[in-house]
Amino acid sequence: MTTPEPRYVSGLKCVRCSAEFPLTRTRYICDKCGSNLQVEYDYDAIRKSWPREKLQADLDRSIWRYAPLYPVSSKIPSPPIGWTPLFQAPQLASKLGLQSLFIKDDGRNPSASFKDRASAIALLRARETGFDLVTGASTGNAASSTAVLAAAMNIRTRIFIPKTAPRAKVAQLLAFGAEVLAVDGTYDQAFDLCLAATQRFGWYNRNTGYNPYTREGKKSVSFEICEQLNWQVPDLVVVPVGDGNIISGVWKGFHDFHKLGFIDRLPRLLAVQAEHSDAIVRALETDGQIRPVSGQTVADSISVSLPRDGEAAVQAVRASKGFGIRVSDDEILQAILAVARGAAVFGEPAGVTSYAGLRKAVDQRLVDPRWSIVVLVTGNGLKDIASVMKISGEPRLVSPDAGKLEEIFGAKR
Numbered sequence: 001m002t003t004p005e006p007r008y009v010s011g012l013k014c015v016r017c018s019a020e021f022p023l024t025r026t027r028y029i030c031d032k033c034g035s036n037l038q039v040e041y042d043y044d045a046i047r048k049s050w051p052r053e054k055l056q057a058d059l060d061r062s063i064w065r066y067a068p069l070y071p072v073s074s075k076i077p078s079p080p081i082g083w084t085p086l087f088q089a090p091q092l093a094s095k096l097g098l099q100s101l102f103i104k105d106d107g108r109n110p111s112a113s114f115k116d117r118a119s120a121i122a123l124l125r126a127r128e129t130g131f132d133l134v135t136g137a138s139t140g141n142a143a144s145s146t147a148v149l150a151a152a153m154n155i156r157t158r159i160f161i162p163k164t165a166p167r168a169k170v171a172q173l174l175a176f177g178a179e180v181l182a183v184d185g186t187y188d189q190a191f192d193l194c195l196a197a198t199q200r201f202g203w204y205n206r207n208t209g210y211n212p213y214t215r216e217g218k219k220s221v222s223f224e225i226c227e228q229l230n231w232q233v234p235d236l237v238v239v240p241v242g243d244g245n246i247i248s249g250v251w252k253g254f255h256d257f258h259k260l261g262f263i264d265r266l267p268r269l270l271a272v273q274a275e276h277s278d279a280i281v282r283a284l285e286t287d288g289q290i291r292p293v294s295g296q297t298v299a300d301s302i303s304v305s306l307p308r309d310g311e312a313a314v315q316a317v318r319a320s321k322g323f324g325i326r327v328s329d330d331e332i333l334q335a336i337l338a339v340a341r342g343a344a345v346f347g348e349p350a351g352v353t354s355y356a357g358l359r360k361a362v363d364q365r366l367v368d369p370r371w372s373i374v375v376l377v378t379g380n381g382l383k384d385i386a387s388v389m390k391i392s393g394e395p396r397l398v399s400p401d402a403g404k405l406e407e408i409f410g411a412k413r
């Protein structure tokens with residue numbers, strides 16, 4: 001038994017050739033050119049039945065308050081996803097000489113990363129179209145998020161990860177009952193293996209930048225930013241970028257609200273990548289074409305050779321009149337400490353790559369200090385403590401002997 005198709009979806013449209021397709025059970029990519037698809041809505045119909053006042057009166061504080069803008073007709077009642085805190089970071093703002101700096105802490109989602117927004121919609125789509133087994137390849141966060149929400153929905157999962165994924169993410173997967181396939185290779189190889197398995201066995205595939213519904217969940221972050229800033233659209237939204245699906249989702253969210261007339265302007269987007277995992281930044285700086293790079297970086301979540309949603313990401317940044325910037329691994333690790341000490345938020349390396357990029361963009365005078373700026377922190381620091389220990393140093397070993405305290409601290413208090 002499958003649920004009826006969502007009311008307001010008008011179809012799927014290719015991001016490259018604009019070919020249009022109806023919403024069908026297992027369509028992922030464009031039949032004509034093989035590129036990614038975007039979900040299209042009947043905005044006139046949404047506007048008529050869902051004015052801004054109706055949204056504002058809704059007491060739900062989760063991604064489900066935006067239900068008319070999703071390609072699904074049901075919800076996951078628990079655990080709560082989204083509506084993560086957006087708050088001022090005055091110490092960081094003054095350090096960078098900025099007037100208005102906000103952090104959106106998406107590490108506070110159920111699986112401790114932004115990816116829950118995407119997994120929620122993709123998993124519901126799977127269930128609503130009659131699947132009970134979902135597969136996916138991931139650097140770790142999409143995987144652990146799929147495992148958490150699949151547990152809540154009683155769906156089986158087969159997850160492919162690179163064997164180098166941080167242990168905490170692997171522990172999450174195992175704890176939540178996923179069948180974990182640790183691939184002796186890179187994320188890109190895990191991705192291709194997962195695709196081959198999907199084609200061979202007919203499972204539901206949730207891969208980032210392949211499944212068109214992940215972007216639809218990720219866009220919820222922009223809806224929240226608009227509401228949390230009392231409908232004042234920020235001037236700049238700073239996003240850590242790997243496959244490019246978060247940033248294309250961020251843009252889609254602002255685009256949807258703009259189409260509905262809920263907001264009257266759009267923000268610029270700043271795409272931040274690690275310096276050897278910078279295929280999207282390279283494309284932005286040149287002819288817009290995505291070409292593979294080494295993908296090597298300490299920030300495992302954005303370690304990508306060939307970004308799978310690169311085309312849509314480049315379109316999003318260009319349409320926003322934004323730009324891209326690359327940061328070194330050392331700048332990423334330094335950003336963990338800066339965000340922890342300056343804003344009391346513990347982010348994983350990829351999670352704070354956004355801040356590293358903002359800092360660099362400020363140094364290069366690419367940012368107007370009067371802008372209102374939102375930095376997305378996309379994953380919690382506890383997911384990868386080995387990386388933070390590379391920069392934080394070790395604690396001082398002392399003997400449990402009160403008589404030796406003066407020896408440790410000297411005579412002074």
Ligand SMILES: Cc1ncc(COP(=O)(O)O)c(C=O)c1O
Pocket residue numbers: 113114115139140141142208240241242243244245246247301302348350351378379
């Ligand atoms: C914490 C974190 N930040 C950023 C990203 C990058 O998102 P995308 O690959 O959609 O660009 C990811 C993706 O895995 C992530 O887990």
Ligand SMILES: [Zn+2]
Pocket residue numbers: 014015016017018019030031032033034035
């Ligand atoms: Zn196409």
